[in-house]
Amino acid sequence: MENKTYNLNYSIHKVIELYSIGAFPMGEDNGDINWYLPKERWVLYPYNYILPRSLRKFYEKAPFEYRFDTEQLEVIYNCADRDETWITPELIEIYKDLIASNILHTVEVWNNGELVGGLYGIALRGIFFGESMFSKVSQASKCALVRLLEHLKEKGFEMCDVQLYNDHLAMFGIQKLSYAEYKKILAIGYDKDVNF
Numbered sequence: 797m798e799n800k801t802y803n804l805n806y807s808i809h810k811v812i813e814l815y816s817i818g819a820f821p822m823g824e825d826n827g828d829i830n831w832y833l834p835k836e837r838w839v840l841y842p843y844n845y846i847l848p849r850s851l852r853k854f855y856e857k858a859p860f861e862y863r864f865d866t867e868q869l870e871v872i873y874n875c876a877d878r879d880e881t882w883i884t885p886e887l888i889e890i891y892k893d894l895i896a897s898n899i900l901h902t903v904e905v906w907n908n909g910e911l912v913g914g915l916y917g918i919a920l921r922g923i924f925f926g927e928s929m930f931s932k933v934s935q936a937s938k939c940a941l942v943r944l945l946e947h948l949k950e951k952g953f954e955m956c957d958v959q960l961y962n963d964h965l966a967m968f969g970i971q972k973l974s975y976a977e978y979k980k981i982l983a984i985g986y987d988k989d990v991n992f
Contacts, residue, residue, distance in 0.1 A: 823884025842948035846969035875928035922988030954985035
């Protein structure tokens with residue numbers, strides 16, 4: 797299967813349909829939103845991931861408070877706040893509808909009343925599609941991911957799709973799947989009656 801891209805006129809139903817097959821969006825400078833469906837995917841399993849010892853110690857002692865879905869747009873804006881970003885204003889408008897539909901969720905890292913890190917993604921039954929993360933203090937985004945994986949395990953999620961390889965995620969034991977393998981895991985996840 798070749799990598800595929802899609803461009804479409806906006807429809808919340810079409811957005812959910814594209815996410816459901818594993819496609820993910822990236823906004824372009826000209827306002828377009830392209831959807832990508834790579835032939836290989838990188839994933840994490842909430843019931844089987846690696847938590848490096850040094851990060852575990854930091855996570856257990858860090859003065860962070862973790863919250864879910866209390867400042868979803870702030871998390872998205874912080875993720876977009878970088879020199880180059882695919883999180884464009886047009887894409888944020890779609891995210892607003894996904895928030896209203898209770899499909900987009902955040903893990904937030906707070907310290908002394910300040911939002912210092914977090915991540916967001918899309919939850920469809922037993923599958924979580926990770927989109928982006930940010931950190932204003934050391935290790936905050938990694939701690940957000942640890943808290944996410946704990947939460948997904950508690951709720952019975954099958955998989956956390958991290959889309960593409962990067963060194964930041966490699967330490968957690970991300971695994972590469974062919975699209976055929978990936979679709980089988982999606983089917984297992986969609987058969988689960990779980991909620992974020």
